[in-house]
Amino acid sequence: TIRTRPASRFQDKYNQPLITVWWWRLQQILASQLPPENIHLNYRCLGFEQNEHCVSIHFDCQEPITADLLIGADGINSVIREVLIGDGKPRYLGSMSWRTVIKCHQELLKAGELGFVKGDQEFMYLLNVGDGYISWLYRRLSPDFTLSQNAAEVKSRVLEHIADWGKPLRDLVEATAAEQILEGPICDRVPLKSWSQGRVTLLGDAAHPMAPALGQGANSTFEDAYELAWCFSQASNIQEALSNYEARRIPRTTIIQNRSALGEMRYYSQEQEADSQKMEEQSQMSSEEYTDWAFNYQPLEFRI
Ligand SMILES: Cc1cc2nc3c(=O)[nH]c(=O)nc-3n(C[C@H](O)[C@H](O)[C@H](O)COP(=O)(O)OP(=O)(O)OC[C@H]3O[C@@H](n4cnc5c(N)ncnc54)[C@H](O)[C@@H]3O)c2cc1C
Numbered sequence: 001t002i003r004t005r006p007a008s009r010f011q012d013k014y015n016q017p018l019i020t021v022w023w024w025r026l027q028q029i030l031a032s033q034l035p036p037e038n039i040h041l042n043y044r045c046l047g048f049e050q051n052e053h054c055v056s057i058h059f060d061c062q063e064p065i066t067a068d069l070l071i072g073a074d075g076i077n078s079v080i081r082e083v084l085i086g087d088g089k090p091r092y093l094g095s096m097s098w099r100t101v102i103k104c105h106q107e108l109l110k111a112g113e114l115g116f117v118k119g120d121q122e123f124m125y126l127l128n129v130g131d132g133y134i135s136w137l138y139r140r141l142s143p144d145f146t147l148s149q150n151a152a153e154v155k156s157r158v159l160e161h162i163a164d165w166g167k168p169l170r171d172l173v174e175a176t177a178a179e180q181i182l183e184g185p186i187c188d189r190v191p192l193k194s195w196s197q198g199r200v201t202l203l204g205d206a207a208h209p210m211a212p213a214l215g216q217g218a219n220s221t222f223e224d225a226y227e228l229a230w231c232f233s234q235a236s237n238i239q240e241a242l243s244n245y246e247a248r249r250i251p252r253t254t255i256i257q258n259r260s261a262l263g264e265m266r267y268y269s270q271e272q273e274a275d276s277q278k279m280e281e282q283s284q285m286s287s288e289e290y291t292d293w294a295f296n297y298q299p300l301e302f303r304i
Contacts, residue, residue, distance in 0.1 A: 072084070256294065
């Protein structure tokens with residue numbers, strides 16, 4: 001099955017555009033808004049310790065830094081979370097992912113379209129990320145999450161899996177340099193009831209990593225950042241700000257994490273309709289109610 005959907009449907013329904021942007025490019029845009037001296041590269045955090053006055057943050061091959069506040073935004077394998085919560089490795093959700101962004105001339109997608117190609121327990125997303133770049137993301141149900149030994153093996157794994165797919169899709173993978181294909185397991189973590197202690201908190205995937213099924217990981221990360229800044233602007237001390245931040249964010253991100261985990265399995269199911277119904281019953285929201293709830297969110301109108 002090949003399906004494309006116009007991005008304009010979000011504009012029509014929610015008065016907001018669906019923006020498809022390369023993560024790397026977005027990071028460049030965000031970084032360009034900061035004074036360069038505020039960005040310190042090659043600081044791999046190893047851990048922290050805190051007392052009532054400050055937090056000391058330790059890095060690989062760098063001097064420790066003392067700060068008033070530490071926000072762990074270090075992704076799904078967060079070191080800060082490991083020290084703070086100590087809940088071990090992420091949970092493997094049973095499927096592997098291979099993805100890339102490449103510059104290529106293609107006629108599969110018009111500007112602003114997303115492509116979805118579904119096979120048997122496998123699928124591919126195609127995204128036009130602008131300026132002649134296309135992103136492909138191939139996903140496959142797999143009990144085994146062993147990573148390939150090298151880049152060539154990564155590419156040949158994908159080509160082997162899609163050997164009976166149409167030529168334009170195989171050509172797209174063929175045209176991709178093996179080193180540019182990122183292979184990884186799809187994981188999440190069980191939602192937390194609290195993710196701050198003292199003067200340390202978490203944000204984004206470090207706080208609430210979720211299955212990518214609903215495409216809400218980066219969105220909820222931006223919501224976290226916006227609301228954390230707002231909580232600090234309203235609070236008279238760190239504890240008050242972090243406690244309000246958790247109260248605003250945890251109920252919402254818990255729903256999104258749980259719903260994303262259910263949505264993940266539905267991707268591969270042969271009984272999508274029955275599974276959709278199960279998902280709606282478990283989360284007590286129809287798909288339409290859920291998307292309205294997710295996309296109509298106005299952070300500053302939300303009262304705790
Ligand atoms: C296959 C796939 C598809 C996805 N599709 C979508 C989508 O369509 N829409 C969407 O909204 N989200 C999507 N997501 C989720 C999205 O990528 C994440 O939710 C988002 O990147 C989270 O941002 P973050 O800043 O919290 O973490 P990350 O983007 O993981 O950034 C963490 C940063 O911390 C750094 N770091 C890690 N460890 C350390 C350390 N010890 N010391 C210092 N720095 C460290 C890393 O280098 C990285 O720069 C997808 C995820 C996957 C896996």
